[in-house]
Amino acid sequence: MPAVPTPPFAATGRAVLVIDDEVTLARNLCVYLDRLGYVAETAGSAEEGLARAVELRPDIVLLDHNLPGQSGLAVLPRLREQEPAARIVLMTGHGSLELAVQAMKAGAVDYLSKPLVLGELKLLLERLSSQQRLETAVGYYAQREAQSSGLDQLRGDSPPMRALRERIERLLASERQLGDAEAPAVLIQGETGTGKELVARALHYGGPRAAQPFVELNCGALPPQLVEAELFGHERGAFTDARERKAGLVETAEGGSLFLDEIGEADLSVQVKLLKLLEDRRFRRLGGLRDQSVNLRILSATHQPLDTMVQQQRFRADLYYRLRIVELAVPPLRERGDDILALAEHFIALHARRYRRPPPSLSPAAEAALRRHRWPGNVRELRNGMEQAVLLAGGTQLDVEALGFLGPTLVGPAEAPSPGSEAERPAVSGLLPPDADLNLERMERRHIETALARSGDNVTQAARLLGVSRDTLRYRLERLGRA
């Protein structure tokens, strides 16, 4: 098999400070590092090294132990305190293993024995640089995630949305006062696409666990055995495909939050294990012999009435009460009044920016149509619909024709509906235009495509909108040649 070429390593100006009183060696090292693409400087003593570091801000420090005056090991803690981002490597005499162990204990990331082997040094610097780059990237993404997950992302000024935001703010304020670290479990209820995940993220990133992981699992997206394996991980050989030991999401979320979306879809066997996790903060990997303890906060969401499911014995009562220490209800979009138009404008501006075109305005007829629609797919449907409208818009104004995704009954001039009138209810076949195409297969295809478009191609959500199971939708998609 041909060897896979590894991309060339580029030091791209990483700064290395060499603290060594052997002037010739230090100078030669600098020339070598310079050739590899590093910016290298030398210092002949511990004090000079500390002073140099202030200006250079080194990414890596090669620190000799045998320095005049203060030894390398003695200056290490000061250097770490002054340059917390720098990786420090102690250079020791050959065979001083004990010294190397002490250096690592004092915070050095590695050690090199003198005389230096240049190939070894090169590999070590590459490894340290790659680690730093990875950490910077992870830090960047974590920060970006946090910035786009605050409470301010939950737009809307209607009374139900203001009430929801106030409830979340009160909860976050109480959590800040919490004596122990055990934040209460929160159950977020609401129809599909109302913003339950946004609420979960706002709770995590607005709370004391913000710097720790936010890990999510959609319990309806996988078969029960896989949900268990994803959540709790498995030992090698726990089942046929378990070739390696794998940590689960519960472990990954240590210190942070675990968001269980569509908790109503969790199988009864998963429910038992979740109960144990909530009650004892303990879990066991599949095929594992011992329990492990974990510190995490559980957030869950559902569009299903869990209380009814409890009565029907489809959901464990004990788990339900554990999950809903705090309950938050996210209102459907149709109950948010003027938020519909404000959100529509927000999404138009967002998609216009993405597609680099001026944002079109909404015509009065289009506004009326948006207000009248029932929004079964809620904010997600509005967001996807506005993307389609922006994409297909010809001029500077969006008229009702651009809102084809709302369905045939809403396209065309409409009278303002009186509350509870036919037009206010969802579109039914009796309202189709007289010349509408009634071919059943084509209607089914259109229906399925509309549901997939509204749900952003999410089969679980599309199936829910269509009122069929995921398997039924998959079967129909296959039959229509869309799988």
Ligand SMILES: Nc1ncnc2c1ncn2[C@@H]1O[C@H](COP(=O)(O)OP(=O)(O)OP(=O)(O)O)[C@@H](O)[C@H]1O
């Ligand atoms: N109040 C809001 N302001 C701005 N964007 C929103 C709001 N609510 C929802 N969204 C957007 O709508 C989309 C759907 O939201 P989200 O995934 O949070 O809904 P959900 O209730 O978790 O859906 P599901 O039930 O399907 O899991 C996302 O793109 C989200 O950013």
